[in-house]
Amino acid sequence: PMRDFNTSDLHPPQNPQAPVNQSSFVENPITLPPAKPAFIWYRTRGTPEFSILRGGGRTACAGPVFHYNSKLKSETKLPKHFDNCLFIYEWTRNWVFTARLDKNEELVDLEPFMPDHSFIRPIDMEFGPDGALYLIEYGTTWGKNENAKLVRIDYIRGNRPPVAKISADQTAGKAPLTIKLSSEGSMDPDDGDSLTYEWRKLPGDGSILSKEANPTLTLQDFGNVQISLTILDRNGAMDVKTIPISVGNGPPTVKIISPQDGDFFEFGKPIEWLVEVSDEEDASINPKRIKVAHQVVSAQSNNQPSNLLIETHPGLSSMKASDCFNCHSVEQQLVGPSFSAISLKYEGVKKARNEAAQRIVNGSSGVWGQIPMMPHPQHSIKVAREMVDWIFALGQEEDTVQRGNSGTLIVHKPSDAKKANRSLLLLEASYVDSGALPVAPLSGSQLIQLRTRDLPGIVADSHQGLKLSEKEVGHIGHGSYLCYQGINLTDIRQIIAYVASAGTGGEIQLRLGSMDGQLIGKVEVTPNGSWSEYFDQPINISPTSGRHDLYVCFDKPGVRSGMMNLASLSFR
Structure with a gap:
């Protein structure tokens, strides 16, 4: 039907062969060209x-x-x-x-x-x-x-070059370091071409270390190197890929002891966190180098970042591929000042970022002493600025970052109520070690997710026999279920279902592990005669400890749809 947006009145549908624009924004009604069917159309579940x-x-x-x-x-x-x-x-x-x-x-x-x-x-x-x-x-x-x-x-005529892929089972560790290299994923777009593999160490004398597709190499010398893979087809076309390897320094191990992945949190209430870090090369762990960051994100798939902290900054990757750590370390003064000292000196100084980037590219002397810094013209100003950004960030603190082995954080509720009800709290701990000269420092991290105590249906990890929307779970019938994975049920005594029903109603069953698993609670939902007026339906559960996949099952034999709508579950 057509809607009059001035009066909200509904009018009969128009003739698609001669639709009329009756908008108040035109002087006279305009007859539009005939409506045409869609050129191409498709549905979410396939067409x-x-x-x-x-x-x-x-x-x-x-x-x-x-x-x-x-x-x-x-x-x-x-x-x-x-x-x-x-x-x-x-x-x-x-x-x-x-x-x-x-x-x-x-x-x-x-x-x-x-x-x-x-x-x-x-x-x-x-x-x-x-x-x-x-x-x-x-x-x-x-x-x-x-x-x-x-x-x-670009379209390339004739023989197309191959595509190289390179990976390693580890990219850092104590010397001697044995690594398993892989060319899996390398391919030639022209069928029938056979590939030749050449593995080299950079810097080096250019000699081929292996011609196997997936060799195992042992690196003896301390330092930062690049392992390169060159693949060639039978016509001589080639592709080259490299991977950085640090020999002499293993990455630190970071573990968040508490809270644990999947635990509940509440906005405005303290969250106490505890982190453990171990590193084979660092004689002692400096708590000031442990960072804990948090971020509230929407609890939707494909909408969470893989990391939160500065240690993954592209500037650090560029520095590892260069010679920066031959003369500098994070904390210790070597040929040049430590990066921490540089960060502290230029904190809040205007134009420092650009001037420092210029010094990286062009070289300088007299800034930190008489020993000059060699120019690095191989780096663009953009890359140099990324390097400076990482260095300067070592001394910066954000509202979302804390330091130390332990602490307490309070996350305030977002002003957007819809966002608050569909939120996850990401918590990531990270540590940058001191390096093992001349090897660059390495970082380790762990990322966990915390849930609010009110979980809408749309954030369920899996479901069957129902329909999810931003507002509610609908089209519920006998045998339908929602599954929330890894729920910590320790100290949970009651789960409140927020429901509405102008249909048949039915039983909600809470089970562990599967839709036929252990029953820990159930309740009969009586229809209230409305699909939009929701009410609380408490479900008392048996004392249950540990983490479980919680199945919310709906039971009403003979009913295929229309039992009830479910907006959310509240864990208390």
């Missing part, structure tokens, strides 16, 4: 008409149409195969497809574009004057992303 697009979220984007220009002199332009193809892309599902059109601009075919490549939330694309495709990848999460990037996609 038979377009099954190739699979299932998932829906954030469809349409890009440019490619028109092949035979007169364009370009080695990178896309081939004629894509002539008159519309490029479509999906921000949520991370794919790009080409929609082939006929001369009447009708859809002929859908074809995945670069199906072997993993796009990271494509959000915009255009063809350049060179005929290459330029694409913006938004990055992993909704917000600021380190992996957001602008990429250019």
Whole structure:
């Protein structure tokens, strides 16, 4: 039906062949062109008409149409195969497809574009004057992303180079260090090509250490090195990847003793935390170098950062790949001052960041003594600034960061009530060791998640036979269930279900481990005649200790749907 937004009155649907714009913002009603069916459509659970697009979220984007220009002199332009193809892309599902059109601009075919490549939330694309495709990848999460990037996609004619992948079972440890290297994931896009593997140590004499695909190497000498993998196809095309290895210093072990992963927390109430750190090379653990950070995030999948602390800063990675730790350490003065002293000296000094970055690139003398710092022209100003950011952050404190082996933090409730009811508290402890000269310092960390005592249905880890929405759990029938994994039920005596029912009502059963597991509590929900007026339904539970997967099961034989709606569970 049509709605009058001035009066909120509903009017009969319009004729789709001649819809009329009756808005108050136009002088006279305007008859619009006939409505057309969707060009391409798809549902979250898959669409038979377009099954190739699979299932998932829906954030469809349409890009440019490619028109092949035979007169364009370009080695990178896309081939004629894509002539008159519309490029479509999906921000949520991370794919790009080409929609082939006929001369009447009708859809002929859908074809995945670069199906072997993993796009990271494509959000915009255009063809350049060179005929290459330029694409913006938004990055992993909704917000600021380190992996957001602008990429250019070139078409390479003839033999395509191989793609190298490199990994190691460990990247740091005491000398001698034995590492298992892997080239798993390396591939040649041209079928039939055989690959040759060459492993080298950098810096070094260039000699090949192994020609195996997955060798085991033992590194004897202390220091920071790079292990490189060169793969070549039979036509001589190659790709090279490296991985940094630190020999002589093992990473510290960080463990959050309390609270534990999955525990409950309450806004405004103290959370006492205790951290243990061990490190083979550090004679003693400096509590001031232990950082504990916290962050409140939305309890939705794919919306949590993998780390919170500065030790994962890209500036540190660049420093490890350079020679910074030959002359500096975190705490101790070597050839040059410690990074902690540098951070303290320039705290609050305007323009210090840019000036320090310039000194890294161009070199300097007389700032900390008579020994000059050599220039590093191989680094861009951007990389140098990232290095400086990491150094300066060593002495900075944020409201979300505390230091020491133990402490207490209080997290205040977000002003947005909806966000507060769907929150997780991320707690991460991290420690940077002192290094083992000339090896760079290493960090270790542990990240845990704490839950609020009020858990909405939408944050359940799994479910069956019902429908989840931001507001409620609906379409509940006999045999439906929600599962919350790893719930600490120690000291929990009652779980309150917030429910409404204009349907049949039914029994809520609380079970451990599975929908047929141990029954620890149940209650019969009597309909209140409304789907929107919720009420508290207490469920007393048997004394239960430890962590369990809690199954919230719904029982009403013969009822397929419409037992009740569930908004949340409260653990007391």
